Amino acid sequence: MPLKTYGVLITRAVDTRREGAADTPHYQIHLTDDAGVRPHSRLRSSGGTPFRAAVNVLSQQTPADLLYLVDDDFKHPITARLDGLTSGWNTLPSGPGGPNLDFVRGNLFDPAGMRTLPADASGPDNDLADLLDHYVRRAVDDPAARLYVFGERFGPEPTVKDKVFGFLPGNGVHDIHMNQGNSGRFTSDDGVWQDGGLLIRFPGDGQGQERWVGIFLAFQSQAWHTDDVTGHTLPDVDTSRPAPGDRPVRIVAALVNPAGPAPERESVTLLNASPAAVDLTGWRLLDRIGQASPVPAGPLDPGASLAVPLSDGARLGNHGGEITLLDAAGLKAHGVSYTAEQASHEGWWVVF
Numbered sequence: 038m039p040l041k042t043y044g045v046l047i048t049r050a051v052d053t054r055r056e057g058a059a060d061t062p063h064y065q066i067h068l069t070d071d072a073g074v075r076p077h078s079r080l081r082s083s084g085g086t087p088f089r090a091a092v093n094v095l096s097q098q099t100p101a102d103l104l105y106l107v108d109d110d111f112k113h114p115i116t117a118r119l120d121g122l123t124s125g126w127n128t129l130p131s132g133p134g135g136p137n138l139d140f141v142r143g144n145l146f147d148p149a150g151m152r153t154l155p156a157d158a159s160g161p162d163n164d165l166a167d168l169l170d171h172y173v174r175r176a177v178d179d180p181a182a183r184l185y186v187f188g189e190r191f192g193p194e195p196t197v198k199d200k201v202f203g204f205l206p207g208n209g210v211h212d213i214h215m216n217q218g219n220s221g222r223f224t225s226d227d228g229v230w231q232d233g234g235l236l237i238r239f240p241g242d243g244q245g246q247e248r249w250v251g252i253f254l255a256f257q258s259q260a261w262h263t264d265d266v267t268g269h270t271l272p273d274v275d276t277s278r279p280a281p282g283d284r285p286v287r288i289v290a291a292l293v294n295p296a297g298p299a300p301e302r303e304s305v306t307l308l309n310a311s312p313a314a315v316d317l318t319g320w321r322l323l324d325r326i327g328q329a330s331p332v333p334a335g336p337l338d339p340g341a342s343l344a345v346p347l348s349d350g351a352r353l354g355n356h357g358g359e360i361t362l363l364d365a366a367g368l369k370a371h372g373v374s375y376t377a378e379q380a381s382h383e384g385w386w387v388v389f
Contacts (some may be wrong), residue, residue: 039216039228039268042190044128045119045136046070046088046210050176050184050249053199055166057157061097064169066090067202068184071124086125089199089209090186093237093254095156098221100257100371103165103214104151104278107172107182111236111251113145113374114325114357119185119236126190126210131361133326137230138187140215141263144359144372145234146253148261149281151385172237172250181240188213188233215253217268218260218276227268274368285311286320286337287371288362289389293353303347305360306386311338317343319365324351325358332362 041190048068056062069085095101118136129137138145158164162171176182192208199207213233216226235252260276263269270276290306309315320332322345330350339344347353353360357380361372373389380387 038232039131040189040212041186042128043131043137043228043231044126044190045122046090046126046184046186046188046190047119047122047124048088048184048186049085049180050173051087051229052177052202053170053173053285054167055157055170056094057166062095062156063355064092064094064166064173065201066092066173066184066186067204068186070126082244083181087199087202087204087208088126089201089207090184090188090213091201091209091211091234092169092213093211094169095255096258098223098256098258100153102155103256104153104254104255104257106146106148106251107152107168108146108251108253109172109248111249112376114359114376115143115145116236116238116249117357117377127339128190131228131230133230138232138234139217139230140232140253140255141217141261142229142265142359142372143360144374145251147212147279148255149279149283151253151255151278151306153257168324169252172252176237176239179239184238185238186210186213186233187235188216201294213254215259218263218270219256220258220260220270221256224249224269227263229263229265229268231268238318271368274366284371285309285313285315286317286362288360288373289342290386291353291360291373291375291389292386293358293380294355294373294383294385295332303353305345305347305353307332307337307343307362309339309341312339314338316365320370321363322351323361324353328352329363353380 052067054065154165188210189212190306192304194207237250244362260270262276289308295301314336318334321329
């Protein structure tokens with residue numbers, strides 16, 4: 038079954054603490070909501086509800102080191118979907134329509150770019166806790182920065198003080214990592230559109246735009262092709278994380294906002310980057326909510342491109358979205374995303 042209570046906690050960072058000696062060490066973040074102040078405001082609240090975010094930095098399964106990816110200029114339509122949520126805890130219903138995270142379906146980042154780091158090592162800037170410190174401590178020092186912590190809620194526990202920071206009631210978020218494709222006893226946590234993660238929103242300096250940082254964590258034991266309903270690992274297929282350069286057919290551009298009145302003639306361009314022809318019979322393109330358009334059947338020659346008109350099924354909204362390419366077996370071959378800003382230029386192609 039999926040996580041019991043999935044959502045996003047929108048807060049200020051107050052303090053941090055590293056754990057090194059525990060069997061399952063975490064990077065702990067002390068947080069507080071804005072007590073009536075909107076999360077995007079520069080105003081500082083006089084107090085608020087305290088929370089703790091417990092971020093895994095080591096796996097209980099082998100290999101123990103976590104996979105991580107940091108995008109320090111994160112641009113994705115999910116940031117716009119977070120507008121309107123209140124400071125504090127926000128429960129998110131399952132599905133692709135809202136600001137939920139899904140590492141497989143949400144096209145948040147390229148999994149091939151993930152790397153491993155030890156949980157804790159002597160010396161500066163060489164372990165996962167150091168990496169988290171680099172970004173979270175900056176948010177602690179900036180009263181206008183906000184953390185968006187995705188995962189499972191725990192508490193509140195009215196009679197139990199928080200075990201790390203000592204506030205009462207105990208209250209917070211954990212499972213701030215990929216929550217699908219698990220193995221062993223952790224398969225009970227599997228689900229779709231319920232992955233954990235950490236987004237940090239830094240305000241503009243008056244001359245530049247605000248900037249988002251995305252921090253995404255996964256266990257090396259997790260699978261990257263999962264069932265669309267249960268989130269369980271798909272049987273009898275290679276579910277390993279994509280490696281750099283192993284995707285022969287890729288989405289390279291999209292005409293999201295064609296010139297002229299509706300109905301518009303949207304189109305997605307594919308490129309075969311491999312040295313061999315690829316048969317596209319049975320392939321499909323999906324939009325952000327899973328509506329599908331077929332790809333023309335037949336081979337795509339090495340180095341050739343193909344513009345696929347979206348005459349049926351998939352629709353590319355002008356307020357940002359995701360485009361996913363599935364192969365004939367229904368497995369994800371590639372995926373991209375675009376923002377409302379990228380889609381605002383009528384008649385221009387968005388290049389990925």
